[in-house]
Amino acid sequence: MKEKINKTITGGKSFENPTPIFSPEQRRQLPISVLFGGNSSERPGSIKSSMTVANLLQQAGYEHVDRVDITDQTVRTLADNRPFGVAFMTMHGGTGEDGTLQGLLEMMDIPYTGSGIAASAISADKVLFSNFVRGLGYNTANQIVVSKASELEGLDMTFPKVIKPATQGCSYGVFFVKDMAELLEKATFSEQFSERMAIEDYIPGREVSVGLFENPHTRSPHVLPISEIFLKRPIQDFESKIAGGEALMETVIPAQLEPQLQGTIETICADIFTKLNCKGYVRMDLRIAENGDIYVLENNSSPGMLNMQESDFPKMLIAGGINPPEFADLMVEAALLNYQERHEKKAPSKKEMIEYLDLP
Ligand SMILES: Nc1ncnc2c1ncn2[C@@H]1O[C@H](COP(=O)(O)OP(=O)(O)O)[C@@H](O)[C@H]1O
Ligand SMILES: [Mg+2]
Secondary structure (H helix, E strand, O other), X not given: OHHHHHOOOOOOOOOOOOOOOOOHHHHOXXXXXXXXXXXXXXXXXXXHHHHHHHHHHHHXXXXXXXXXXXXXXXXXXXXXXXXXXXXXXOOOOHHHOOOHHHHHHHHOOOOEOOOOHHHHHHXXXXXXXXXXXXXXXXXXXXXXXXXXXXXXXXXXXOOOEEEEEOOOXXXXXXXXXXXXXXXXXXXXXXXXXOOOEEEEEOOOEEEEEEEEEEEOOOOEEEEOOOEEEEEOOOOOOHHHHOOXXXXXXXEEOOOOOOHHHHHHHHHHHHHHHHHOOOOOEEEEEEEEEOOXXXXXXXXXXXXXXXXXXXXXXXXXXXXXXXXXXXXXXXXXXXXXXXXXXXXXXXXOOHHHHHHHHOOO
């Protein structure tokens, strides 16, 4: 396991590990609260992910694993009467994935798995994420960003387009549209999902998904075998993602990609992971255009772990030869190291600053 996990894609700076606060044996004695639920549209998936993760932690030898349903009520009492070890995040969508809950945990001084506030917030917003990726010099689909469908009337644009609410997942409100009439009709529906929506150029070509996770030992992301999604429709729409839509798409892991293309995709994803300061595990969706150009669509900062056989991320883990219980343990270890790192620095005071500069 160690050897596999240490295989990295990008170099990563050489890093002296901070002394782990807990030995592996002590770590497994910590109370772990698997946080799930919330009130986003992805609540049902989160319930399943939390059961999968709780199971993996138990298999890894954790003796005090608790599942906590995050509701308006329970969130108020999270830090009360609970010896809090680590919060294992299995919330999907909404305030559980967009940095809000992460901020609350920071304020309550509770270590948690996965990305921090900024990386979560940027990943949860398809407009912010796209701007971030473009800033790194990678391709993203051109976007027109509007709040209301009526703002699109009369604009001169090419077709087809894809409509995407900025802060939704699971293809809620996502549509492929061929012309202006269809765009206006579908956008009138989609505008209800989110403050803003992106109208993106449609990128024809292959679709792949890339799972990555933080390796706390090397400080470099570990890239898992890539999955390719073969679609019967132009896009992975809502119908293809819900129960009954299985016939509309097929997933193949590992994707059969030219080694050079595969290497480029891995490098791009690892670079975004690092520069966005992602933690824990993520899954990025990309398209490979017909001319070979790679377009980054989105980053899922809390990918589904609904069950080991069907969810993409666990399938990628298994294809990568990673033992899932050991992976869950590694994510707890990473959460503790990240927590320790955030807390070991104490900012100098105004007085110390003045003394340092030798100011009167
Ligand atoms: N610009 C685009 N060009 C082609 N297909 C797209 C584009 N944007 C999204 N899609 C399709 O729509 C699906 C959902 O979009 P995505 O950005 O992954 O959001 P989410 O999965 O959160 O709903 C993708 O898997 C892809 O099939
Ligand atoms: Mg997606």
